[in-house]
Amino acid sequence: MRMNVPPEAEEAGLRPLSARSVVLSLLLGAHPAELPVKDLVRLVEPFGVGGSTLRAALSRMVTAGDLRRTDAVYRLSDRLLARQQRQDEALRPGTRAWDGDWEMVVITATGRGPAERAELRTRLTALRLAELREGVWLRPANLDRGLPDLLYSVARTYTARPDEPEQDLVARLWPLGDWAVTARTLLAHTAAARGPADRLTAYAAAVRHLLTDPVLPPALLPPDWPGEALRTAYAGYQRELAASLGLRERAA
DSSP: OOOTTOOOHTTTTTOOOHHHHHHHHHHHHHHSSSSEEEHHHHHGGGGTHHHHHHHHHHHHHHHHTTTTEEEEEEEEEEHHHHHHHHHHHSOOOOOOOOOOOOOEEEEEEOOOOHHHHHHHHHHHHHHTTTETTTEEEESSBBBBOOOOOGGGGGGGEEOOOOOOOHHHHHHHOOOOHHHHHHHHHHHHHHHOOOHHHHHHHHHHHHHHHHOOOOOOGGGGGGGOOOOOOOHHHHHHHHHHHHTTOOOOBOOO
């Protein structure tokens, strides 16, 4: 556990701000995801990041492949543009009416190393699938999205109808109670945060948590599910941040 971080903050995923996290939060909220350095100097100041600290962070982020620089404009790398897309989808997940079908993905490829297996697990989790057992991933078929072509080279996909009660299967696949507790903690933190840095910290944790929301059909969710409340709170913060920092035309 990090020093000087309250246990409840640690559990909710609240992380102390760094210059890198401030820059990424601003660029992830900008559409297109690019800002001139002169604007970044102005925008990071309310979060306690000075000009020299910012420039050092920008240099490290370019070297690490987080950012691309053209003249005096910094842009998110392709890898982080994909993260921005996932973040945007977390706020506005495309869903369709659920008819009881489930998506099933069965991994058929063999001989993959640990790094390849870990990357595939990350991709499947990002698709909001959950692992029933090794190599078998499921979710209700209520998301309005396809599966990436790359997946078909290592897996087969099926439409399924489970024999066991769906609520029991959901309980085995997702820790919904824990997710809801953390979401309510984050809602409390976002409501209580006052300064720019505290608010950014709280809402950055909120959007990370939303990326793990399984986005289940309402019929399979517990009563008073806080997912939509957290999503609404973060969307409001996005609009507020864009307006206060002069990013109104850039923000989604």
